[in-house]
Amino acid sequence: MSESTTQTNSVAAALVSEDDVIRVQDLRLNFYTNLGVVRALNGVNFNIPRGKVLGVVGESGCGKSQTGLAIMQLTPSVGRYEAGQILFREFASKEPVDILKLDKNGPDMRKIRGNNISMIFQEPMTSLNPCYTVGAQIEEAILLHQTQDKTESRKRAIDILQKVGMPNPERIADSFPHQLSGGMRQRAMIAMALSCTPTLLIADEPTTALDVTTEAQILDLMRDLQNEIGTSIMFITHNLGVVAQMCDEVVVMYLGRVVERAMIDDLFYDPKHPYTIMLLRSIPRLGVNRDMRLESIKGSVPDPYSQVNGCPFHERCPSAIPGVCDTIMPDEIFVAGSQTHTVRCHLYT
């Protein structure tokens, strides 16, 4: 195991550019529950380049949400980090800090949370307080991190609501969350998250609960804001369509590991890992594979309490090599001839 870890780290080290907002290295997270140990993250490596949108894709239970929560230090209390670090660098000129070394509830972490890194969730209602108006909640964040002036904070709150495409920002600022539709709430959430112009925005399935027309508009909005403000985004989703529309780079996760990492175009036009390929073949595509049978990945994701030997995907993989894939954990390696595309699969060694 130690051998593979060093190897992985060297690949990871070769990949990172000088200016990454976040650098996650060998992150391992276990949950100790009554029913057993859940190995949520088993050595996750990736980096988020400044000003880019990184997509994190995978099925439920692959650890994509836990990775997002780890960066915010919002991991549930039954979780324990076994190894790894999360380096956060606010400016290119600033020394990176290891988020995991900070006190979870200490002033440093609180400053990072909300001011430097914000997060939006799938269900906006869970993160909006029903007792306060939308405006008041945005102002609160601004007052906490940016300015002390109340009229100034109000002005900024209305500005940001305008920016996220609210038709009547003054009226919306005075509304309570329950008075808004799902799409409007998600816009309010985004407004709140962006109110302090964070360095990094973590978006955990922000459009999954929305209808397709609303989803398209929220994605459009996030794209525009990203161009305008230059915030880096970590976009967690299971929807490959959303990834293709939104992201610059993609990380594919399976069972708590990154199995493939590539620039967006490479991922869709030259995927390497059998899991990525099968995923792409299993989605129905408009105007493409109507009369074709969908590829399906046999079986289902192993239950979280079990431990799989070798490559975690080998049981479902059509190209698994007997005697190799089921015993040896593949290392993360560069695809031949590429400086950005890595894959964790024995087929390419």
Next chain:
Amino acid sequence: MATVAEELQRSRKTKKVEDVGSIPQWKLMVRRFRQSRLSVVALGVLLVMYTLMILGDFLAPYPHDTLDSNATFTPPTQLVWGPEGLGVYGLKQELDTEKFQWYYTTDTSVIYPLKFFVPGYEYRLFAIIPMNVHLFGIDTPGDVDQKVFLWGADKEGRDLFSRVMKGAQVSLTLGFVGVLLSVTIGSIVGTASGYFGGAVDNIIQRMIELIRSFPDLPLYMALAAALPLNVPVLVRFFLITIIIALIGWTGLAREVRGKVLAFASADYTNAALAAGASHWYIITKHLIPNAMSHIIVVGMLAIPGAIGLETALSFLGLGILPPAVSWGVLLRDAQTIQAVVSYPWLLLPVACLIIAVLSFNLLGDGVRDAVDPYG
């Protein structure tokens, strides 16, 4: 198609590790319950208490209502180790003429031996088997009137231990039976209300609101005061049970209604409807079994309240009436400051009550967590 049985057979044989999938849900609940230590301890305590209660007459050395003017306020008897094993010293009653109080001096020269399985007053074990054997008693020469008061004696010289045993039979069963009754009423009414909805639901809910809008204590007092006084103890016991149930069911009916509403709109109920199932089938197959665990939890958490209620009524002189005895009746004797200062053993029934109520609460909590770990 005969292969099905074979396949099942085979799969059973080859199965070495336990298959969690084939464990019914209630067994999983039992497992989860076992994980909360405190609740398991509480269950143990309650089992002990109920066992002692059932064996009450056998354990009690004297009838609960035997007056003995020579033993007024006897403190708990001290057990000593004598030549014939356990025994008690002789006691002498004297009058403190200044304070006008009885006090007792021990006569350490004599030790009356404690005997086990001695004959005593007649009773029926489990209310069926006629017996006169008691667990213990002391052997005294014919002319000496000496008793063993493990927990002391009250103003009338009655053995407190025997009275607590007897009182437990009322207090521990009355709460239990009362809740059982209100759970039955509440489940039936709640299921009807939740499943049929509409006008039925509306009427039932308004009725519950009406009942609940009465202030509790005056209502209990009024109902209890309306009970006939000159009825046998057993009849009065049941009448009080019914009073507890009549008002207690409303809260339960609401809980059950809420659960039934949720289960009735679950898709498995819809699937059964789509298959053409009758209302009766859906209620008995889908709604009740799913609601049952919640009914048990709510019932369990209601028992301490019911026990407390009986105690309160008896304490106020509206429940069980002397000479019959319950823990509430015993508490009446301990209500003066004089009792607390001079005769603290009269507070022992309070300790029993607290232990019982606390155990029921802990047990209820444990069961609730086991049934609904996320609730």
Next chain:
Amino acid sequence: MASDNTKMLLEVKGLKKHFPITGGFFKRVIGHVKAVDGINFYIKEGETLGLVGESGCGKSTTGRTIMRLLEPTDGEVIFNDPNLGKVNLASLERQQLNKVRPNMQIIFQDPFSSLNPRLTVGDTVGEPLSVQGVASGSALRDRVAELLREVGLRPENMTRYPHAFSGGQRQRIGIARALALNPKLIICDEPVSALDVSIQAQVLNLLEDLQQKFGLTYLFIAHDLSVVEHISDRVAVMYVGYIVEMATTDELYYNPKHPYTEALLAAIPRPDPRRRHRPVKLPGDVPSPANPPSGCYFHPRCRYAEDICKNERPPLRDIGDEHWVACHFAESLSLQGVPRVSDIPIIDVPKRRDTAEVEAPEI
């Protein structure tokens, strides 16, 4: 309605389902949520009709009202029962209805609430059989085993409880239950929405296989337009309780005639980074079915709306080739559909060694 040689299995005419809104102490009715507001459509035997729309448009209510899990407010649901002939489900007595029910079954969205946690898989799948008194004892057990095999589960799972299964497996159990009585029509109410991508494909393939094998007819309710395109022969689009367009899948996706359909299609995020597009701007929100706008419900958000749209509600009419549209300007608008693409590479799964794999049985 339609004039085709194929047998009509289900015809829905003017179906309405209004939910009363009550208020005040006496629960007086103060309004109605018009969840389904006079819809017409038909399904021919052996085909799959996709019913799409955004949340709250009444598509699930439509399915449940057809099944009579909800009582219809108005309208007719003509079902062509193989034994009883044409019957109007909307007005059948309970007893008669129970005779028709074996021929139409339903599959639900939520794989968790659709199985009773207290019943074993065998009891759940066998429930329709025992309720209808079709089979009992060992005959019932054999039939359940057969059904489980049919949906790709091992028969010994019969004695296990739902908590032992993953979402996809639970959905298979729900499908087995729906198949138990050999129905003609199965209403699939968002059957894959709650599943992971890879599992979604398994269930879609299973539904297609079963349709072929048993000659099933599906009403496939979903909000995912890509899934609907994949599985449907014809598609109907709903907006605020009303069907605005219905056509064969190719027609509807490549040649939409209703502005709402156009907006929906444009909004689908395509899994192709080389074709990034901006959605059609749809101002405002979906109106509340309790208080819909006048005329065409879509007019406040429609960029082609004119005065007539505010006042007159367009009926659903056939503009040729079974293309039904509810728009005043269906013939004159030229709307954008999905671009036909053929240059997306379908990448093969790499095979390095000869791994003549035998499809392992599903768990």
